[in-house]
Amino acid sequence: MTRQKRLGLALILIAALGLIAYAVLSSTVHQITEPVISTGGDTLSSPSYNLLASVGQTGTDTLAGASYVLNTGLFYFRHVAPVGTVGDSLVIVGDAHLVGTGGGFVTLVLDVKDSSNGGLTPNAAVTFTVEYEGSQVATDSATSDTAGRISKSVSLSSGDGAYVITAERSAARAVFVVMMDKRRVPAHPTETPKSKWVMIAPFRKPDTSLTGLNQLSYGGTPISYSYDPTLASAHATFNRYKSVGNQPESTHVSANGTFSQYESGRAYWFRSSGATSVGLAGSPSAVTGAFSVRLDSGANMIGNPFTHFIDWLDDVAVDTNLNGPPGPITLRALTPAQMAATIDTRLQWRSQTAEQYVNPFAASETAVQLKPWVGFWVKANASCSIVYYPTKRLPQTMPVKQQSPVYTPPFEGGAGGGSVSNWRLRLMAYSDVPEIRDEYAFLGVAPAASDGEDANDLWKAPGMMGDMQVWVGEARSTPSPLVGEGGGGGKYYAASIASPVKTATAWPVVVTSPAGVKSATLKWDAAGLPDGYEAYLIGGPAGPVNMRQSSSLVLESAITLTVVVGTPEYLTAYLAAPLSKENTFVYPNPGPDPAGAMTFKYSLQSAADVTLKIFDVAGRLVKELAAPGAAGPNTLTWDTTNKHGQKLGSGVYVYILQSGGNKIVDKMAIVR
Template identity: 25%
Template sequence: DAVVEVLADGAVVASVVSTAQVQTLGGITFNYRFEAIPAGTYSVRVRASGFEEQTRTGVTIRSGQETSNVNFVLSPLHVFISGLSMVSAPFDYTTGVPDIGPLLDDDDNPATPLRMATWDPAAGRYLFYPDPAARTFALGRGYWLKLARSVALTREGVGAAPNVPFALPLKAGWNLIGHPFPFSVDWFQVQVRVGPQTMTLAEALSSGILNNALFTYAFGAYRMVFQLDPFAGYWVRAFRDCELVIPPNPIRQGASRKAPWGEPEWTLTLQAEVGGRSDSITVGMHSAASGGFDPLWDQAAPPPAPEEGFLRLSIPHPEWGPYADAYRTDIRRSVPAGATWAFLLETDASREEVILRWENVRQVPGEWELTLVDEGTGARIPLRSQPSYRILTGTGGARRSLRLVAAPRTRQRLTIRDFQVLPLRGGGWQVEYDLPQRGQVTLTLRGLNGRLWRQEALGKQDPGRKRLVWQGRDAQGRPLPAGVYLLELEVETEEHYRARAVRPVPLPR
């Protein structure tokens, strides 16, 4: 049943409980009714346990007339979507609902266990339903939930104390947390308490107490966020035991959701995809960054999701002492010599193709040459000329070491050296040239009037002296008429530098 209230200037002037039975009177169908309400303009509010409160304003009541069509459709507290997601609840159910399984039944089969898990930060491992820690929702705790179909939550638990900051203990390491309030809160308004000292989030990040971002999970991949939302779960990386102090202040409309300490000079994101799953790492440069851990930019990589079928990219840094971990974002100091990032690709996808992409490569300044190196095969992939790289996994998956190299581009002049066209006995010509760099080579024959007689792509060639024979025929293999022609040799490197050389070729009668 729902409580329906009539309000004037915020004060309740009448209330009634709606009935499950629908009635009809004077041609009007209803399940709640008020009588003897004085004429005027009111608000009507409806409240029901397990559903969102709703209010309709500007309801006008006229003397001697029936007012109708003040209707409401109640929405449940929350709908947990099908599939795998990170969740929480702004309620505590540990006393009233010690087993949340029946409330989240997604297959109408009570015998099927709920697929729900939480994280033990002390042991660094997952705990699965029906473990006591993963059996029901607790305030401030995050969970993984996998549902066969979407499920509505219509039962309330015990909420956090209103207008009181919520203290959430964190252990050193990864913590899977939940948002304790039924409204969104700006992450940068959170405070951090270490012993008797309370500091701003920015101070805690600068001091290396916390990592600088929240991670949640959506559509098969982690994403970084900067606000706490009701019913969502988040990963937080602490480098020492501390407390998060979450203020009971709803986020301001239009408030910035970006980190207040500025962006790196450039970043590049590498994204891996396989079997509907994806993961990514981000590298970049900033003049204020160091060669080690930078608390404002470097972000550790969250643990893999608790299910079969994982994919993970990470930049391991075991040498970073108390900040040693696998990282998702690694920003280096911008220096003329460039930088190299060693990273790992790990997956249990068996005999599948993992695709690596770098779609934002054009955002990197052109002065940097970017190369992906596969340590397993020795392959070197120029990122500016190739959009992706594919890795075929073996039985049981793959664990592949790779490197990303950012080196300053060489701006030396590209020239084709010693281009010669020499006649051969018996007809034809020998074409010789020196390539300074590896590149795509094209040979074109034109008349003096610009007419195209033949063009041949010779493919990618390595640096060095090259020789080939041309028999003096056109594209259809027919002998060319006597005259003078222009033979043009062009090379384009993997960095898109081009060089061209032209020689006249006389064909006698």
């Protein structure tokens, strides 16, 4: 190639480079990556250029703030970042999980970008939708600046709850969650000016230099309790609750003792003399890493220690070794055997709206999340520790935002579809005070269930003073003196699920209510009962009630009843009058049997104590027995001895079998 041709090609190349340089330099976006002397380009002296990276320096910087000076007349390489035009991606700048103050504002920052090249999109309109506690309260919009960024100020004026703010542009979405630094304690609807009972859980570590109520900020005169499952027995008034040490109202100081510190990871009852919001006083500190809380065997009040939502099954683990390895296992990874030995993962919590406990049993929620500031009940089957992990989660459903999922009946897809091997009957109790009620008690059957306690039964969370509760006992069980103990040794549950009914099965039901409640109405939903089965409520003031034909019954404020379910031919013994002649007899008669005993068979409409007295023909009492009787058929065995343990001789004897106000008198004979 000749020199002239080479020179011509060089000139063409220079011209092409010049055109490219001109196109680059004429861009409205002026960004510099690194100053390099004599690398081509154009002289730079404008202080408005944006330095993205400089020699010995990283990050975004302006020319004026750089650690060196660009000299006029020298050549620098200038990089032009792509400019977005579509804006189909919204990128949150900073944290999507924020903490705000009621009545204040929060600033949300995000970039509008093109997903294809990462270019920032200026002048892009974005819509903001604000939800408070699951309900939409506001919409607004904003436009990105020349750098493609939006800084949007949002009002937090709806209350001290959870705000979910969604930014949208076409199909692009970005979600922010803002938790308030306080939890609202709403007014009581009838006991004006008092507030409702609220289960609170500190979402930061309370200031340990303070004690008791001084760790909290609130209005009015407060009452606060913690629950201690280690107490040997429940106090008649205070159950197993301890009051806070500096509680101002002496009548509410618990006979069980006091506590002096509020702790993260745990929950407490709180109520005030008026509607208020409760927060943390002093200098609380954030919980940022894994956080462990010890649980004692029994019911425990717990809460999320973080300022953001977490998943219950995936972000909480249980550690059965309190002194070291093997280490925690996430709740979702627990086997049924491990759950039986450690913790029941089915939470229960308080709905502020319904003023009662809610549980996920037969509910529409398939995953439970822990909302900051909200208290929960969990049952530890043995002493263990739970570990909270700070994975930041977005609330998935409206019930989670409100922390109050609702029951789904079987005919709407809930658990128990009305088959012979799998059905549910729901019980609901209401008082003359609208907010005092319990709508979440169940009995039923499941294919793998047993008539005793197993994983199919759901424990009952302890009530707070002022609660009405419905307790369902073990199938075919007798009343327990521990009713009201929150699923303890009394074998009473929120849901009692038995093996499929083959003949007839009875469940004891106890309705408890606070002092001052004049009446209680028990209602039920029997739509899930299978065809061919009948259900009766026995023990009420009007005798047996067919639960298919009626849907409610007015009761005394506290009463023990029996629900019996079965095929009609097997319900006769339950529906007969207590100790009726046709259902009460002794066999063999004459006796005794080869084992030297005689057996008395009788039927009751509801569980009750029974006494048996045996007299000789002269009218002398020779033996007396007592036993608890269950609803339906029962037996009581007598070894044919007298009260001194001596075998009675042959002859005719008179027996009186008595329960409540009913009794039967008959004769029997002993032949030896």
